Amino acid sequence: MPTALAYLIVVLVWASTPLAIKWSAEAGAPIGSVMLRMLIAFLLGLVILLALKRRLRRDRRALRSYAAAVPGVFGAMALSYHASQSLPSGMLSVMFGMAPLISGLILQALPGATRLRRWHWLGCALGVVGLAVVFADSLTLGGEVLGALLLMLGAVTLFSASGIAVQRVAAGVGPLEQTLGALALSLPCFLALWLASGEPPGLPLSERGLWAVLYLALFGSLVGFLCYFLILSRLPAATVSLVTLITPVLALGLGMLLNQEQPSPSMLAGAGLILVALGAYLFGDRLTRLKAIDEPSTAPKVAVREPE
Numbered sequence: 317m318p319t320a321l322a323y324l325i326v327v328l329v330w331a332s333t334p335l336a337i338k339w340s341a342e343a344g345a346p347i348g349s350v351m352l353r354m355l356i357a358f359l360l361g362l363v364i365l366l367a368l369k370r371r372l373r374r375d376r377r378a379l380r381s382y383a384a385a386v387p388g389v390f391g392a393m394a395l396s397y398h399a400s401q402s403l404p405s406g407m408l409s410v411m412f413g414m415a416p417l418i419s420g421l422i423l424q425a426l427p428g429a430t431r432l433r434r435w436h437w438l439g440c441a442l443g444v445v446g447l448a449v450v451f452a453d454s455l456t457l458g459g460e461v462l463g464a465l466l467l468m469l470g471a472v473t474l475f476s477a478s479g480i481a482v483q484r485v486a487a488g489v490g491p492l493e494q495t496l497g498a499l500a501l502s503l504p505c506f507l508a509l510w511l512a513s514g515e516p517p518g519l520p521l522s523e524r525g526l527w528a529v530l531y532l533a534l535f536g537s538l539v540g541f542l543c544y545f546l547i548l549s550r551l552p553a554a555t556v557s558l559v560t561l562i563t564p565v566l567a568l569g570l571g572m573l574l575n576q577e578q579p580s581p582s583m584l585a586g587a588g589l590i591l592v593a594l595g596a597y598l599f600g601d602r603l604t605r606l607k608a609i610d611e612p613s614t615a616p617k618v619a620v621r622e623p624e
Contacts, residue, residue, distance in 0.1 A: 319550050322543040326559050329540035331566035334408035335575055336536060338400045340528035343520040346397035347513045351506040353529050354389070357537030358499040365492060372493055372500075381487035382497030388478030389541075390502040394509060395471035402464035404577040407450070409567030410587040411468035412475065413560040413594055417443045419476040420597065426480070439597025446589030449582060483548065491545040495538065561594045 340349040365372065400408060417440050420432055432440075451465055482494070489497065521529065547556055564587065571577040579587070 317543070317546060319547060322546045323551075323559070325539060325543045326547060327562050327566070329535050329543070330412075330559060331409065331563040332570060333532065333536045333540065334400070334405040334412075334567050335570050336528040336532050337397060337408065338405045338571075338575065340521070340525050340532060341397050341400050343522055343525055344401070345515045345519050345521075346401060347394065347506065347510045348515045348519045349521070349525070349529055350393050350397045351503070351510050352519060353532045353537055354393075354499055354503055354506055356530070356533035357541075358496060358503060360534065361492060361496045361499065361538050361542075365496060368492075370490075370493070372496055373487075373489055377485065377487040378489050378493070378497065381482055381485045381489050381494060382501050384481035384485050385478055385494065385498035386501050386505065387474040387481075389498045390505040391474035392471040392478070394506070395467045395474070399464040399467040399471065402460045403468065404571050404579050404583075405575060406564065406568030406571040406577060406579060407465075407583065407587065408468060410450075410564040410590055411465070412472050413564045413590055414443060414447070414469075414472050415476045415479075415560050416594060417597055418473055419480060422473075422477055422480060426484075436597055439593045439595075442593035442596060443590055446586045446591075446593055449586030449589060451586075452582070479548065482545075491542050491549065494545045495541040498541070499537070558598060561591065561598060564591060 337350075340353065343349075396408060420436055421440065423430070424432060447469075451462065544556075568579070568584075568587065
């Protein structure tokens with residue numbers, strides 16, 4: 317698949333996923349909904365793998381890569397589904413937009429990582445301010461919203477750490493195999509959590525919720541993860557992180573248009589600060605380098621004789 321097409325698919329899928337998550341969990345069975353989604357995605361992916369006459373790698377390095385993805389699949393998704401019952405779908409995407417900032421901070425604690433520069437730290441500071449505005453607004457809305465925001469903060473931290481871990485393992489696993497391996501190891505975790513949650517065995521899904529689960533299984537889990545791992549293996553992490561700058565704006569618009577969501581002015585202001593923070597984090601160094609190139613050099617010019 318061309319990298320540009322995979323990138324576009326990730327943007328569109330990630331922008332629509334928060335709204336689909338909210339619809340699929342609206343019947344009050346978030347763990348059952350996400351488990352059904354992952355099970356369908358795994359079975360569909362397995363059929364595709366068999367049709368391609370390929371096998372799932374089971375060597376030690378591949379298993380490490382699958383295991384590294386589990387926190388981003390199981391942990392982040394379980395927390396996100398719980399949070400979706402109290403937060404507007406657009407805010408789910410905005411919170412996931414914090415991933416590059418959190419990834420940058422996590423990398424500072426790891427050996428061999430590039431040190432953050434002033435624009436990175438400025439972006440992180442603005443992100444914290446934006447997050448503080450969102451959290452302050454949630455205090456007026458009740459503890460349920462504040463708890464959901466904390467769950468989303470945990471989800472995006474797990475997602476960021478998982479992405480770093482997969483890249484550091486560098487097992488060379490294909491995107492389809494990586495997706496299936498991560499789902500295979502995540503499904504028992506979802507099953508255990510579902511059994512412990514006390515949710516009803518028969519999922520009380522509405523018609524809209526059922527279609528949302530099917531959409532998430534095919535696109536959110538299978539196609540989305542497949543394209544995500546593909547661009548993760550082909551593009552620099554900073555380029556992949558741009559997805560998180562684009563999708564929150566689209567997700568907020570979809571939530572308002574299709575789900576009649578009306579985030580408070582303070583919540584929107586906080587979301588705006590987070591997006592500005594992402595822009596500063598992702599583009600600051602690039603703008604600084606371009607400015608340096610455009611400025612005339614103060615060094616004395618040396619005449620160079622043209623070849624005859």
